Amino acid sequence: MSLLDALSTPRLRWDGRHPNTVLVSLSLIMLAAFWSLDVVSMAPNRIVQGTSYGALEALGWPGALLATLLLSFIGILAWQPSPRHYRALLAAVMTLMALMPVGLIASSYLLIDPELPQARLGLGAAYWVVLFVLLLCLIEIRLRLKLTRLWPTLLLCGVALVWWLCATLWLDSLALVQEFKARDRQFLRAIGQHVTLVGAAVSISVVVGLVLAMLMRRYARLQKSAFAVLNFLQTIPSLALFGLLLAPLAWLAANVPLLGQLGVSGIGTTPALIALIAYSLLPMVRNTYIALEEVSPDTLEAAKGMGMRAGQRFWQVRLPLALPVLLEGVRITTVQAIGLTAVAALIGAGGLGTFIFQGLGQAAMDMVLLGALPILMLALVVDAGLGALAEALRPGGTR
Amino acid sequence: MSNSLSVAQPRKRAPLWLWPLVWGALLLLSVVAMSAAEPLFRWIEPDARQVIYDRADFYVLLGRHLLVVGIAALVTVVVGVSAGIAVTRERGSDFLPLVGQLASLGQTFPPVAVLALAVPVLGFGTLPIIVALMLYGMLPIVRNTLAGLQAVDIDIKTAAHAMGMTPTQTLRYVELPLAAPVILAGIRTSVTINIATAALGATVGASNLGDPIISGIVNGNMAYVVQGALTIALLALTVDSLFELLQRQLRSRLSAP
Amino acid sequence: MIELSHVSKRFGEETAVDDISLRVPKGKFCALVGTSGCGKSTTLRMINRLIEHSEGDIILDGQAIEVYDPVKLRRRIGYVIQHTGLFPHWNVARNIGLVPRLLKWSAADVQGRVEELMDLLGLPVGEFAHKYPHQLSGGQAQRVGVARALAADPDILLMDEPFGALDPITREKLQDELAKLQARLHKTVVFVTHDMDEALKLADHLVVMREGRIVQQGSPLALLQQPADSFVESLLGGLERGLKQAALTRVKDHMTSMGPTLPAQSRIPADFSLRQALSMMLRDHSDRLTVVDQHDVPIGELSLRRIIKEAQLDKGSARE
Numbered sequence: 001m002s003l004l005d006a007l008s009t010p011r012l013r014w015d016g017r018h019p020n021t022v023l024v025s026l027s028l029i030m031l032a033a034f035w036s037l038d039v040v041s042m043a044p045n046r047i048v049q050g051t052s053y054g055a056l057e058a059l060g061w062p063g064a065l066l067a068t069l070l071l072s073f074i075g076i077l078a079w080q081p082s083p084r085h086y087r088a089l090l091a092a093v094m095t096l097m098a099l100m101p102v103g104l105i106a107s108s109y110l111l112i113d114p115e116l117p118q119a120r121l122g123l124g125a126a127y128w129v130v131l132f133v134l135l136l137c138l139i140e141i142r143l144r145l146k147l148t149r150l151w152p153t154l155l156l157c158g159v160a161l162v163w164w165l166c167a168t169l170w171l172d173s174l175a176l177v178q179e180f181k182a183r184d185r186q187f188l189r190a191i192g193q194h195v196t197l198v199g200a201a202v203s204i205s206v207v208v209g210l211v212l213a214m215l216m217r218r219y220a221r222l223q224k225s226a227f228a229v230l231n232f233l234q235t236i237p238s239l240a241l242f243g244l245l246l247a248p249l250a251w252l253a254a255n256v257p258l259l260g261q262l263g264v265s266g267i268g269t270t271p272a273l274i275a276l277i278a279y280s281l282l283p284m285v286r287n288t289y290i291a292l293e294e295v296s297p298d299t300l301e302a303a304k305g306m307g308m309r310a311g312q313r314f315w316q317v318r319l320p321l322a323l324p325v326l327l328e329g330v331r332i333t334t335v336q337a338i339g340l341t342a343v344a345a346l347i348g349a350g351g352l353g354t355f356i357f358q359g360l361g362q363a364a365m366d367m368v369l370l371g372a373l374p375i376l377m378l379a380l381v382v383d384a385g386l387g388a389l390a391e392a393l394r395p396g397g398t399r
Numbered sequence: 400m401s402n403s404l405s406v407a408q409p410r411k412r413a414p415l416w417l418w419p420l421v422w423g424a425l426l427l428l429s430v431v432a433m434s435a436a437e438p439l440f441r442w443i444e445p446d447a448r449q450v451i452y453d454r455a456d457f458y459v460l461l462g463r464h465l466l467v468v469g470i471a472a473l474v475t476v477v478v479g480v481s482a483g484i485a486v487t488r489e490r491g492s493d494f495l496p497l498v499g500q501l502a503s504l505g506q507t508f509p510p511v512a513v514l515a516l517a518v519p520v521l522g523f524g525t526l527p528i529i530v531a532l533m534l535y536g537m538l539p540i541v542r543n544t545l546a547g548l549q550a551v552d553i554d555i556k557t558a559a560h561a562m563g564m565t566p567t568q569t570l571r572y573v574e575l576p577l578a579a580p581v582i583l584a585g586i587r588t589s590v591t592i593n594i595a596t597a598a599l600g601a602t603v604g605a606s607n608l609g610d611p612i613i614s615g616i617v618n619g620n621m622a623y624v625v626q627g628a629l630t631i632a633l634l635a636l637t638v639d640s641l642f643e644l645l646q647r648q649l650r651s652r653l654s655a656p
Numbered sequence: 657m658i659e660l661s662h663v664s665k666r667f668g669e670e671t672a673v674d675d676i677s678l679r680v681p682k683g684k685f686c687a688l689v690g691t692s693g694c695g696k697s698t699t700l701r702m703i704n705r706l707i708e709h710s711e712g713d714i715i716l717d718g719q720a721i722e723v724y725d726p727v728k729l730r731r732r733i734g735y736v737i738q739h740t741g742l743f744p745h746w747n748v749a750r751n752i753g754l755v756p757r758l759l760k761w762s763a764a765d766v767q768g769r770v771e772e773l774m775d776l777l778g779l780p781v782g783e784f785a786h787k788y789p790h791q792l793s794g795g796q797a798q799r800v801g802v803a804r805a806l807a808a809d810p811d812i813l814l815m816d817e818p819f820g821a822l823d824p825i826t827r828e829k830l831q832d833e834l835a836k837l838q839a840r841l842h843k844t845v846v847f848v849t850h851d852m853d854e855a856l857k858l859a860d861h862l863v864v865m866r867e868g869r870i871v872q873q874g875s876p877l878a879l880l881q882q883p884a885d886s887f888v889e890s891l892l893g894g895l896e897r898g899l900k901q902a903a904l905t906r907v908k909d910h911m912t913s914m915g916p917t918l919p920a921q922s923r924i925p926a927d928f929s930l931r932q933a934l935s936m937m938l939r940d941h942s943d944r945l946t947v948v949d950q951h952d953v954p955i956g957e958l959s960l961r962r963i964i965k966e967a968q969l970d971k972g973s974a975r976e
Contacts, residue, residue, distance in 0.1 A: 020493065021493045021494075022493050022494055022497055125520070136497060136501065139497060139500045139501070139504075140496070140497050143496040143497070143500070232632075232636075234591075234592075234595070236595065236628055236631070236632050237595040237596070237597075237598035237599075237609065237612065237627075237628065237631050238595070238596075238598075238599075239598045239599060239601075239602075239609060239612050239613070239616075240598065240612045240624055240627055240628030240631065240632075241628075242616070243612050243615055243616045243621075243624035243628070244621070244624055244625065244628060246616070246619070246621065246624075335506070335507050335509075338509060339509025339510060339511055339512065340509075342509060342511040342512065343511055343599070346602070346613075346616055347616060353511065356511060356512075356515045357602065359515070360515065360518065360602065360603060365518065365519035368515045368516075368518065368519065369515075369516070369519075371512075371515065372511075372512040372515040372516050373512075375509055375511070375512045376508060376509070376512045376516075379507050379508065379509055379512075380504075380507055383504075383507045552739075552741070554737055554738075554739040554740070554741040555741050555742075555743060555744070557706070557737060557741055558735070558737060558740075558741025558742070558743075559741075559743070560706060560730070561704060561706055561730055561735035561737075561741075561814075562730060562731070562735065562754055562755050562758070562804070563727050563728065563729075563730035563731030563732075563755060563758055564727075564754075564758060565727055568758070572743075573743055576745050577743075577744065577745055
């Protein structure tokens with residue numbers, strides 16, 4: 001980063017004697033979390049509060065030792081960083097992530113009484129902390145190795161596959177798996193609804209956003225009022241916007257038969273979609289507008305000077321140059337829509353939010369997790385995927 | 400500070416301090432005298448047994464809403480700005496790339512999901528929503544603090560250093576004042592987003608201005624929803640216009656080009 | 657006095673400054689010249705410890721610079737950079753008063769000093785004191801930069817391409833003013849530039865650097881007469897070297913008393929340079945000029961033949 005304080009002697013990043021303090025501290029945090037927080041909790045059935053277990057009880061001393069060794073290994077490698085060590089670190093982090101479900105299998109053997117078929121295993125705080133910090137390590141290593149986002153994302157998909165296999169084959173006692181098994185049809189349908197809603201809302205707002213942004217560039221007066229309206233829309237809580245659409249749509253559905261036949265109704269998909277589009281428009285329009293505006297006037301003037309027509313200038317110069325920023329807008333919009341769609345469950349639009357609100361209503365935290373975790377993962381995957389795409393489309397490579 | 404330079408501003412527009420006053424007055428009116436608008440809400444919901452939300456007074460809900468947003472904002476500002484400062488110092492520069500990435504990751508976490516994940520750990524009530532707001536509001540503050548501090552011209556920092564200012568003096572008299580407008584813009588975004596997001600707290604039992612909305616959705620009473628939404632929107636507009644005022648003053652004081 | 661002996665600076669594997677030795681006596685003006693990336697700015701920044709040197713000794717007033725506290729050291733050394741580095745949120749007066757305030761002068765002293773300096777640099781207090789940097793032209797901003805560097809009356813002034821970003825006319829004007837200022841104040845100046853003409857015009861001592869090493873150092877005239885290698889020669893302008901040398905020599909040093917012949921039509925003031933004299937001869941198609949004093953009274957004459965002969969003599973003396 002050229003913006004760092006350039007006055008002091010620039011420390012060379014590959015200087016072997018300078019420890020990577022970030023990874024060393026992250027490794028220490030993980031060790032501390034592993035030994036001081038509960039690793040798993042076990043409950044005899046769904047209703048009873050579980051008891052928590054620390055590292056030794058959960059994994060036995062061989063498991064605890066192995067985990068400790070691997071975690072300290074990260075810190076030790078980071079003490080003398082070199083490109084080779086960073087690659088080793090990447091491997092270590094991936095191994096740890098892939099081994100985490102194996103640890104759970106071990107604790108299910110150690111802790112669960114086979115007499116209790118209802119017994120369920122919950123992930124303890126240590127598991128979450130270590131998983132989160134490992135992700136941070138991954139980001140740090142990616143930055144140091146100057147990898148694009150694509151590789152870590154692919155590796156993570158591999159890790160996810162391992163988790164999935166372990167979960168379906170050996171981890172029946174995991175609370176999350178039990179919740180899933182109890183409603184797997186429902187779960188898949190919810191994911192489908194969620195993705196469809198997000199996809200529909202985003203694609204509509206991309207088109208509308210592009211048209212609106214282009215109109216704004218032509219009519220300056222429109223620009224002010226449109227941004228004012230869109231900004232105002234963002235101040236209304238999503239919850240309220242969903243709610244506010246209930247009555248007018250119900251009235252429309254009742255009084256305009258055609259709309260009713262088309263499936264428009266006060267609750268469900270229609271108000272959710274409208275509200276989602278309303279929210280998506282601001283980031284979309286703003287980024288599209290900025291993207292198109294910020295193309296260097298020199299470049300455009302040169303294009304004009306070379307004799308390109310207005311249409312050619314737009315399609316061959318302005319749009320390709322604006323594309324990365326535009327995609328950035330799509331990314332922000334999509335990630336935001338994934339979160340907002342969860343709220344839409346409150347007005348009967350379905351989606352993964354259903355599990356969250358049902359779970360909260362029944363105080364069944366594992367069910368809440370069943371809704372919240374996929375939402376989180378969906379957001380992260382979309383974020384990484386679209387980010388990588390924008391990076392790849394940037395003219396002249398990653399920078 | 401002398402004001403010898405006349406800032407050429409079109410005089411046609413209403414003075415800036417007018418907007419916070421207007422929005423603030425409307426907000427006050429709405430929390431104190433919501434019941435006076437009963438005929439209006441009756442028109443929205445002619446069939447409902449009751450059209451004014453009365454399980455709690457609106458000013459109490461407003462107070463709790465402000466408290467939640469305020470605590471979250473306070474923590475975010477302190478943590479976010481200090482993190483931004485720490486990683487732009489030489490000693491913390493190792494952490495700069497990670498913190499930058501982390502800040503942008505923070506907004507990838509949907510607040511509903513964070514809220515849901517916080518409940519098992521923190522229980523129902525006000526605490527989970529504060530945590531969710533903190534996470535969600537952290538990004539704009541950290542991002543803008545970083546951007547603001549990094550945008551300070553390297554020549555200016557060199558000059559400060561070369562004139563014999565200590566690092567603390569450089570930070571306090573040069574970097575922070577120059578970055579202040581950008582940082583303030585980040586705080587503004589964070590707080591305005593969170594005023595709207597805080598309404599979600601009502602789904603996990605935190606009582607605030609989201610209550611009427613949830614209760615309206617559950618009971619199919621549109622009037623409740625309107626009351627909640629109206630108050631929150633007015634609150635957001637009041638706070639936003641206050642920030643606008645603050646930003647303008649800061650900018651004219653800095654008189655940047 | 658500034659003395660560098662066998663100073664090197666390494667950034668990791670890369671050597672930015674390689675074993676340079678250099679002495680700037682008190683009150684002298686030393687210019688470091690070279691292409692970009694030759695280590696001249698690094699050398700300058702090592703003197704006020706913006707960059708710590710890796711090897712060798714840097715001695716200020718008889719003490720190694722490591723002895724000084726870096727912050728206090730910098731407050732004692734004036735520093736001017738190319739883009740001025742003025743604080744955009746402070747007005748001119750506050751910018752100039754920075755170091756005195758850091759040194760905890762009383763408010764009245766600071767104000768007095770600021771006004772004195774603005775006066776010295778031709779910035780009317782009433783007009784400029786309350787302006788902000790973005791309201792100044794490039795030349796005005798750089799005057800403020802110089803004033804700020806001089807504020808605490810430092811003995812040493814470090815200047816890093818101070819006029820590099822200015823247009824040629826402003827640059828020339830500021831160079832003239834700096835020369836006058838130096839004639840009055842007698843600071844010990846180290847001046848970095850890539851503009852050889854600027855260096856020739858201002859410096860008592862010229863140091864040519866290339867790839868971190870000193871290629872040649874000496875008085876401007878010595879360098880012009882005896883460039884060490886083709887690099888220095890090309891920096892000095894190759895074929896135009898003769899004219900540059902002529903630019904450094906005053907007419908009055910080479911004039912002869914009035915001859916028996918009729919005085920020449922063209923007149924030149926005695927403190928003009930030989931280069932200007934040559935130019936005038938070319939313009940007026942004449943090989944003789946009448947030299948006049950400031951009251952336009954003839955005091956001698958200058959002939960083309962004389963200029964050429966003197967140049968040969970100079971060459972001879974430089975060789976000794």
